[in-house]
Amino acid sequence: MTQEIPRDDLPGQGLDPEKMPGHWLLAQMGKRVLRPGGLELTQRMLADLKIQADDAVVEFAPGLGVTARFALERQPASYIGIERDEVAAEQVRRYLSGSNRQCLVGVAEETGLPDRSATVVYGEAMLTMQAPDKKVKIVREAARLLKPGGRYGIHELCLQPDDLPDSKKEAISRALSETIRIGARPLTVSEWQALLEAEGFTMASQVTASMHLLEPKRLIQDEGFGGFLRFVWNVVQNPVARRRILGMRAIFRSHAESLSAVTMVGVRRGAVDAEHPQNPR
Ligand SMILES: C[S@@+](CC[C@H](N)C(=O)[O-])C[C@H]1O[C@@H](n2cnc3c(N)ncnc32)[C@H](O)[C@@H]1O
Numbered sequence: 001m002t003q004e005i006p007r008d009d010l011p012g013q014g015l016d017p018e019k020m021p022g023h024w025l026l027a028q029m030g031k032r033v034l035r036p037g038g039l040e041l042t043q044r045m046l047a048d049l050k051i052q053a054d055d056a057v058v059e060f061a062p063g064l065g066v067t068a069r070f071a072l073e074r075q076p077a078s079y080i081g082i083e084r085d086e087v088a089a090e091q092v093r094r095y096l097s098g099s100n101r102q103c104l105v106g107v108a109e110e111t112g113l114p115d116r117s118a119t120v121v122y123g124e125a126m127l128t129m130q131a132p133d134k135k136v137k138i139v140r141e142a143a144r145l146l147k148p149g150g151r152y153g154i155h156e157l158c159l160q161p162d163d164l165p166d167s168k169k170e171a172i173s174r175a176l177s178e179t180i181r182i183g184a185r186p187l188t189v190s191e192w193q194a195l196l197e198a199e200g201f202t203m204a205s206q207v208t209a210s211m212h213l214l215e216p217k218r219l220i221q222d223e224g225f226g227g228f229l230r231f232v233w234n235v236v237q238n239p240v241a242r243r244r245i246l247g248m249r250a251i252f253r254s255h256a257e258s259l260s261a262v263t264m265v266g267v268r269r270g271a272v273d274a275e276h277p278q279n280p281r
Contacts, residue, residue: 004030004230005064011087017240022180022248023125027064029234029241033222034063035125036157037209037261040221042067042124045153045263048205049120051076058082058145060108060123060138065092067124072101076120080113082106109137111145118145122153128186135185135195143200148270152201157186157211158262164188172255179244179251189262201266211259214249 007013012024023034033039046067051057051074062068062081072079072095079096081103083089092103106112108123121142127135142152157176159169169188176184187195193203212218220228235242252259 005091009087009091010064011085013087017238017244019181021182022244023063023182025241025244029238029245030227030231031219031223032064032066032227034066035155035261036128036211036213037155037263038213038218038222039066041155041207041209041261041263042070044205044207045122045124045155045265046070046074048263048265049122049151049153051120053077055119056117057120057122058111058113058118058142060121060142061126062092062103063088063125065095065103067122068092068103069095071122072096080104080118082108082111082113084108109134109141111141113145115144116147119147119150120153121145121150122155124155125157127154128157128184129182130185131183132185135187136199139195139199139201143268146268148268150268151204151265152196152268153263153265154192154196155261155263156192157184158192158208158260159186159188159258160208160260162188162190164258168258172258175251175255179248186259189264192262192264196264196266200269202269204265204267206262206264208260208262211252211256211261214245214252 007028010027012020012028017025026034051071053075055076056078057071057076059068059081062083068081078100081092083092083103083105084107086105089103089105096103127138146152173185223231235245
């Protein structure tokens with residue numbers, strides 16, 4: 001399912017491979033699926049979001065547009081991606097045609113979109129990398145955009161069990177941040193849940209999966225066999241990328257007991273428009 005994209009057209013081009021964020025390094029090497037639970041958890045999230053023809057969809061941080069394509073297959077009434085990286089936004093736009101499909105360069109915490117203008121909002125692998133106050137702002141923005149009854153899906157890294165000691169949480173965050181060269185602050189499942197509930201969501205579903213982003217079986221599932229071979233070939237050819245990516249995998253493996261992926265969908269609380277119950281106010 002993955003496609004060859006010239007390296008010059010990918011985010012991270014021109015950055016020092018030693019220092020660039022891990023997700024862009026993986027993208028430069030040919031990886032397209034950049035979320036911790038892979039396509040399997042993405043499909044679970046999409047099934048629980050139940051996107052239909054009358055939905056107004058907003059995606060936070062679409063990255064290279066992999067999930068945007070699945071969402072668009074469901075023919076929603078509209079789709080707006082909000083992506084911070086201009087080069088990534090350009091990649092997403094390649095999949096968009098028609099007047100009600102756009103990808104804007106912007107930040108999820110302040111989209112500039114109108115209140116209650118969406119019925120579905122989702123974002124993958126983008127909250128974990130935010131500081132605590134930014135996480136709250138982004139979830140609050142999803143709540144502001146959604147009509148009551150609207151659905152919000154997330155797909156992120158999580159820590160387990162729920163009572164993991166703070167010292168262990170901090171050690172894992174530090175190790176992850178050092179290896180992926182971007183702040184990574186995963187929460188436990190109950191902390192993610194509490195974050196959504198505090199901002200006006202009622203939990204509808206939640207699924208976890210192993211954090212196997214860089215394990216061969218998951219790589220083949222996510223990228224296809226050709227994409228897997230291309231990725232491995234690119235990594236083997238590039239000593240800096242090889243060292244960094246093996247380093248990332250070593251950290252994921254050494255914390256495998258405490259590190260997982262989670263997707264959850266929350267429903268926006270609030271009064272439903274009696275005239276249009278399927279499209280609440
Ligand atoms: C790990 S990648 C995940 C991309 C995509 N969601 C996926 O799962 O494949 C993180 C993405 O979040 C974007 N991003 C990070 N913070 C953001 C923010 N505050 N607003 C919008 N996009 C953001 C990055 O530019 C990048 O595309």
